[in-house]
Amino acid sequence: MFDVSLWSAFLGGLIVFFSPCILPIVPFYLSYMAGTGMAVLGGDGALPDGIRRKAVLSSVMFSAGIITVFVLLGAAAFSVSQAFRVYQDEFRYAAAAIILLIGLHFLGVIRIGFLNRQFQVSAGDTNNMSVLGSYIVGLAFAAGWTPCVGGVLTAVIMTASFEDTALRGVGLLFIFGIGLTLPFVVAAFFIKPFLRFAARFRRHLGMVEKLMGGLMIIFAILLLTNSVNGIANWMIETFPVFTNI
DSSP states (O other): OOOHHHHHHHHHHHHHHTSTTTGGGHHHHHHHHHTSOHHHHHSSSOOOTTHHHHHHHHHHHHHHHHHHHHHHHHHHHHHHHHHTGGGHHHHHHHHHHHHHHHHHHHHTSSOOGGGGOOOOOOOSOGGGOOHHHHHHHHHHHHHTOOHHHHHHHHHHHHHHHTSSSHHHHHHHHHHHHHHHHHHHHHHHHTHHHHHHHHHHHGGGHHHHHHHHHHHHHHHHHHHHTTOHHHHHHHHHHHOGGGGGO
16 A cells, blocks of 8 residues: 655655755765776776676665664664653654754755764775775764755654554665665666766756755644645545555
8 A cells, every 4th residue: 555654755765865965975975985086987988897896786785884774763763752652742743843944944944054064985095995894884874964864864763753663663764765875776887877967967956955845844744733644545545546556
């Protein structure tokens, strides 16, 4: 059956990837994980042997590191919410207020300083970057709380904390992680076409950020009015095809 929470988490991850905080640094991450320079990736001609394979394997492990942190956050959020179940309404109001503020930040209505932090890998000898090293970088990336990940992730974590079971709460964060990291793997497989796409897409980054802000404000209102499940039921009644998804 169609589950609006799971699909929203996946869509949120995809939007985050194409946000101003993530997309511009992806080419440099690909270079870092492939163990080669941007000149090689962006130059004419075919890639040297082994570059694409190493980039794909490293991006998979990088993604696994990110998802590991998200799943742990989902489990922690659910555990905390169960401990304070009696205050669920108050917790929901606080969550809606936080998400609303973050949405206003992305729209440019207000500016919240700590949301402007970014995590960046340190420069070094990338030729010796191992697959395990990519996993560790993924752990560090997720723990670094980049602005866009931190904003949308907050909304997903709050949603996970209200789920009926721990498995559903953890599942939401897992799906969000898949939505965010799947494009990393695809980009690694199609490095050259992706670099050309990323260069052209830069002019739309501001619009993506505002889209994120608008969606987060809508979600905050739904959370405040406890209407998330109502939206799911309305979609199923209006579009019966969703019952087959």
